[in-house]
Amino acid sequence: MKIKTSSAERHVLAVTVDNEAGILSKITGLFSARGYNIESLTVADISADHALSRITIVTLGPPSVIDQIIAQLDRLVPVHSVVDLTDNMHHVEREIALIKVAGTGDKRIEALRLADVFRAKVVDTTLSSFVFEITGASEKVDRFIALMRECGLIDVARTGVVAMARGN
Amino acid sequence: MVTSFAHAQAHPATAARAPKHILGTAIVRAALCDDTLGTLAIEGGGVISGASAAAGAGAVDAARGEMSGAEIILQALLDLGVDTIFGYPGGAVLPIYDALFNHPQIRHVLVRHEQAATHAAEGYARSTGKPGVVLVTSGPGATNAVTGITDALMDSIPMIVLSGQVATHLIGTDAFQECDTIGITRHCTKHNFLVLDPSRLGPVVHEAFHIATHGRPGPVLIDIPKDVQVATGEYIVPETIAHQSYRPQVTPDADALVTAAQMIASARQPIFYTGGGVINAGSAASAALRHLVELTGAPVTSTLMGLGAFPASDDKWLGMLGMHGTYEANYAMNRADLIIAVGARFDDRVTGRLDAFAPDAKKIHIDIDRSSINKSVPVDLAIVGDATAALTGIIAAWEAEGLHAQPLDEWWRRIEGWRSVQCLDFVQDDAADAEIMPQTAIRSLYAATRGRNPIITTEVGQHQMWAAQHFGFDDPNRWLTSGGLGTMGYGFPAAVGAQFAHPDDLVICIAGEASVQMNIQEMATAAQYRLPVKLFILNNEWMGMVRQWQELTYESRYSNSYSSSLPDFVKLADAYGWTGIRIDALGELDAAVQRMIETPGPVIVDCRVVKAANCFPMIPSGASHVDMILGSSDVSGTMDDEAKALV
Ligand SMILES: Cc1ncc(C[n+]2csc(CCOP(=O)(O)OP(=O)(O)O)c2C)c(N)n1
Ligand SMILES: [Mg+2]
Numbered sequence: 072m073k074i075k076t077s078s079a080e081r082h083v084l085a086v087t088v089d090n091e092a093g094i095l096s097k098i099t100g101l102f103s104a105r106g107y108n109i110e111s112l113t114v115a116d117i118s119a120d121h122a123l124s125r126i127t128i129v130t131l132g133p134p135s136v137i138d139q140i141i142a143q144l145d146r147l148v149p150v151h152s153v154v155d156l157t158d159n160m161h162h163v164e165r166e167i168a169l170i171k172v173a174g175t176g177d178k179r180i181e182a183l184r185l186a187d188v189f190r191a192k193v194v195d196t197t198l199s200s201f202v203f204e205i206t207g208a209s210e211k212v213d214r215f216i217a218l219m220r221e222c223g224l225i226d227v228a229r230t231g232v233v234a235m236a237r238g239n
Numbered sequence: 240m241v242t243s244f245a246h247a248q249a250h251p252a253t254a255a256r257a258p259k260h261i262l263g264t265a266i267v268r269a270a271l272c273d274d275t276l277g278t279l280a281i282e283g284g285g286v287i288s289g290a291s292a293a294a295g296a297g298a299v300d301a302a303r304g305e306m307s308g309a310e311i312i313l314q315a316l317l318d319l320g321v322d323t324i325f326g327y328p329g330g331a332v333l334p335i336y337d338a339l340f341n342h343p344q345i346r347h348v349l350v351r352h353e354q355a356a357t358h359a360a361e362g363y364a365r366s367t368g369k370p371g372v373v374l375v376t377s378g379p380g381a382t383n384a385v386t387g388i389t390d391a392l393m394d395s396i397p398m399i400v401l402s403g404q405v406a407t408h409l410i411g412t413d414a415f416q417e418c419d420t421i422g423i424t425r426h427c428t429k430h431n432f433l434v435l436d437p438s439r440l441g442p443v444v445h446e447a448f449h450i451a452t453h454g455r456p457g458p459v460l461i462d463i464p465k466d467v468q469v470a471t472g473e474y475i476v477p478e479t480i481a482h483q484s485y486r487p488q489v490t491p492d493a494d495a496l497v498t499a500a501q502m503i504a505s506a507r508q509p510i511f512y513t514g515g516g517v518i519n520a521g522s523a524a525s526a527a528l529r530h531l532v533e534l535t536g537a538p539v540t541s542t543l544m545g546l547g548a549f550p551a552s553d554d555k556w557l558g559m560l561g562m563h564g565t566y567e568a569n570y571a572m573n574r575a576d577l578i579i580a581v582g583a584r585f586d587d588r589v590t591g592r593l594d595a596f597a598p599d600a601k602k603i604h605i606d607i608d609r610s611s612i613n614k615s616v617p618v619d620l621a622i623v624g625d626a627t628a629a630l631t632g633i634i635a636a637w638e639a640e641g642l643h644a645q646p647l648d649e650w651w652r653r654i655e656g657w658r659s660v661q662c663l664d665f666v667q668d669d670a671a672d673a674e675i676m677p678q679t680a681i682r683s684l685y686a687a688t689r690g691r692n693p694i695i696t697t698e699v700g701q702h703q704m705w706a707a708q709h710f711g712f713d714d715p716n717r718w719l720t721s722g723g724l725g726t727m728g729y730g731f732p733a734a735v736g737a738q739f740a741h742p743d744d745l746v747i748c749i750a751g752e753a754s755v756q757m758n759i760q761e762m763a764t765a766a767q768y769r770l771p772v773k774l775f776i777l778n779n780e781w782m783g784m785v786r787q788w789q790e791l792t793y794e795s796r797y798s799n800s801y802s803s804s805l806p807d808f809v810k811l812a813d814a815y816g817w818t819g820i821r822i823d824a825l826g827e828l829d830a831a832v833q834r835m836i837e838t839p840g841p842v843i844v845d846c847r848v849v850k851a852a853n854c855f856p857m858i859p860s861g862a863s864h865v866d867m868i869l870g871s872s873d874v875s876g877t878m879d880d881e882a883k884a885l886v
C-alpha cells in the first residue's frame with residue numbers, strides 16, 4: 072500500500088488574533104494536528120494597545136482543505152478574523168531577505184551588479200563580504216537567492232510573506 | 240520588526256482587557272447539595288452563603304472586599320449555579336480544597352482517579368445540559384484528566400476543568416508536580432487559561448463558562464498557580480464576556496431556512512439524519528425535530544450520539560445508522576434524494592466509503608460549527624446555527640409558505656422492504672439453561688426498565704453497539720456514551736456523575752468486562768456516597784470488539800484480546816460493600832434483572848453471555864452502506880492493506 076497525496080493551491084491567509092500567550096502555538100498546533108501545510112508564517116503585534124496581532128500564513132492545499140483551514144481557524148476562541156487574500160482578491164505580497172555573500176574579485180563585482188539590477192541594498196560590507204537586503208514578492212527573492220548561489224552565497228534569512236488586499 | 244508575540248505579552252491574566260466591576264448582574268441559583276446522596280455535611284465557621292453573598296451584587300462586592308483567589312473561584316462557581324464538583328486533592332490545589340471546606344453549598348465528589356472525575360462531569364453534563372465541573376491538582380492530576388477532556392472535546396460536552404499549578408515563580412523550573420498543563424491541553428480543550436492574578440479569576444471563570452456552553456460546547460481548562468489561589472484580589476464579574484472574538488453564529492440565515500423547507504417539500508425520498516447536536520441544543524430541539532418530522536412525514540435515523548432526540552418507539556424511526564447501524568437506516572441514506580443532517584458531522588463511522596456515500600442525495604447540513612460543514616462531505620445547503628432555531632425556523636417557513644410534502648408512500652414501501660430484513664434479529668436458544676446472547680440481555684434490561692425512563696451509560700465495545708441497537712430511547716439526555724473518542728472507562732464514572740445529577744432516577748451502566756476495569760476503582764466513590772448506580776456487565780471474557788475485528792481482518796489471530804485473569808465481580812462487589820449478582824443462564828436473566836432494579840444501593844451484575852457472538856450488521860471500514868455484513872456467514876476473515884489501514 073502507498074500513501075496518497077493530492078494536488079494543492081497556494082493561499083495567503085491574514086489572521087487577526089488576540090495577542091495572548093500561547094496563541095502562536097495554538098495556530099501552528101492546529102496546522103500540525105490536522106495535517107495542513109505551512110509554507111511561511113509571519114506574525115507581529117499590530118494595534119496601539121498591543122491587544123491584537125496579525126498572522127500571515129501561506130499554505131498549500133486543495134480548495135476543500137483551504138475552506139476547512141479557514142473554518143478551523145475561525146472557530147478558535149482568540150481568533151477575530153480570517154481573510155483569504157488569494158480568494159477573488161487582488162493583494163500585494165512582500166518578503167524581506169538578508170543575504171550574505173563572500174568572495175573577492177569578479178564574483179564580488181558580479182554580486183554587486185546583480186544586486187543593483189534587483190534593487191537590493193547593501194546593508195553591511197567588509198572587504199570580502201556583503202549583506203544585501205532585498206524586498207519583493209517571494210519569486211523575486213527566490214531568483215535573487217538562486218543567482219547569489221553562483222556568487223558566493225553563505226547565509227540567508229527570510230521573513231516569510233506579509234500580504235494585504237489592494238484598494239479599500 | 241517581526242517579533243514572536245508569545246513574549247510580547249506573556250500573561251493572559253494581566254492582559255489589558257479589564258472588565259468593569261459588577262453592578263447587579265450576578266445571578267444566583269439555589270445551589271444547595273442534595274443530601275439524599277450522603278454528601279459530606281461539613282459544619283464549620285465562616286460559612287459564606289452564596290445566596291446572601293451575591294444577592295445585591297455591586298454593593299456586596301464592595302462589602303466583601305479582597306478575597307483569596309480560592310474564595311473568588313468558589314464564589315464565581317456559586318454565582319454560576321454550580322452545585323457539584325468532581326475532583327481529587329493534591330498539593331497545588333490545597334487552598335481551593337480549604338476554601339471548599341467552608342462552602343458546603345458546593346458538593347465536592349471525591350473520585351478515585353482524575354480520569355473518572357472528567358467522565359463523571361461529562362455524565363453530569365450530558366444528563367442535565369449544564370456544564371460539568373472538575374477540580375484536579377497539578378502534574379499527574381492534570382495529565383490524568385486529559386483523556387476525559389479530549390472525550391468532552393470530541394463529543395461536544397460542556398466542561399470546566401480547574402487545575403492547580405505550581406507557584407508562579409516555580410513555573411518553568413521543572414518543579415515538583417509541575418507539567419505544562421496549558422501546553423498539554425491546548426489542543427484538547429476548546430480554550431484554556433493560565434491565571435496569574437487573583438483579580439482575573441472572576442472574569443476568567445465567568446468567561447470559561449460562557450465559552451464552554453456557547454456555540455459548539457466543549458471543555459475549558461483554567462490553570463491556577465498555587466500562589467494565585469492564596470493571594471488576595473477583588474472578585475470581579477464581567478458585565479460582558481471579554482473575548483470579543485468568540486461570537487459563534489447561533490441565528491441561522493432566514494433565506495436558507497426557507498430554501499431548506501422548499502427542498503424538503505419537493506423531496507421524494509427524504510431522510511433526517513440527526514446527531515448529538517440536537518441533544519446539545521436542549522429538549523426544545525428534540526421537540527422541534529418531532530414536529531418537523533410529523534409535518535414532513537420523512538423517516539429519521541441518528542448517530543450514536545443523537546439517540547433519544549427522536550423517540551425509538553415512533554414508526555418513523557429507522558434506528559441508528561453507520562457502521563453498526565440498521566439495514567433500513569443505511570439503505571435509506573444510500574437511496575435518499577435528500578438528507579437533512581441536523582447536529583451531525585458526517586463522521587467516518589457514519590459515512591463509510593465517502594465516494595459511495597448517499598450518491599444521489601442533495602444534502603442540507605444544519606450545524607452550530609461552521610467547520611463541520613463540508614469537512615468530509617460536500618453539502619448543497621449549509622445552515623450555520625443553533626439546532627432549535629434552525630428547526631423551528633424551517634417549521635415556520637413550511638407553514639408560512641403553505642408547503643406540503645410529496646407523497647412518500649413509495650419511499651416508505653421501499654423502507655418497509657429493507658425493514659423486513661430484520662437485521663437485528665439473532666438466534667437465542669430458549670432453554671432455561673441456555674447461554675444468554677448479549678442482545679437478549681439488553682432486551683431484557685430494556686423490557687424491565689423502560690417504564691422508569693432510565694439513564695443508560697455504556698463503556699466501549701460490542702456491548703455499546705448492542706445497547707445502541709436493542710435499547711430504545713424515547714427522550715434526550717438519557718443515553719450517555721463515548722462516541723467520538725470511544726473511551727473505554729467512560730461509562731461507569733459517567734453513570735456516577737449522572738446519578739449525582741438525578742438521585743432518584745435509575746442509572747445503569749452497560750459495560751464490558753474489559754472496559755469496566757479501566758475505572759473500576761470508582762466502586763469506592765459509589766459506596767462512599769451510597770449511589771444506587773447499577774453496573775450491568777456483559778461478560779463475554781473477550782475484548783469482543785477487538786476479537787471481532789481480528790476475525791474479520793486478521794484470520795482470527797487473536798492477539799492479546801482475551802480477557803484473562805478476570806476478577807470475580809461478585810466478590811469484588813462484596814469487597815466494596817456493593818451487592819453482587821451473577822447470571823449464568825437464560826432462565827435466571829429476567830428475575831436477576833428485576834432483583835438488580837429493586838436492590839437499593841449500588842449493584843454489580845456479572846451477566847455471562849455467549850462468548851463468540853459478534854455485532855451485526857456491520858459496514859467494514861471503508862466500505863459503502865450497501866456492503867453491509869449481516870451475519871458471521873458473510874465474514875471473509877481477511878482484508879487488503881487499504882482496508883486494514885482504516886480504523
Ligand atoms: C482506552 C481505550 N483503549 C483501547 C480501546 C480499543 N478497544 C475498543 S473496544 C475494545 C474492547 C472492549 O472490550 P469489552 O469492554 O469487554 O467490550 P466487548 O467488546 O467485549 O463488549 C478495545 C480494547 C478503546 N476503545 N479505549
Ligand atoms: Mg467483553
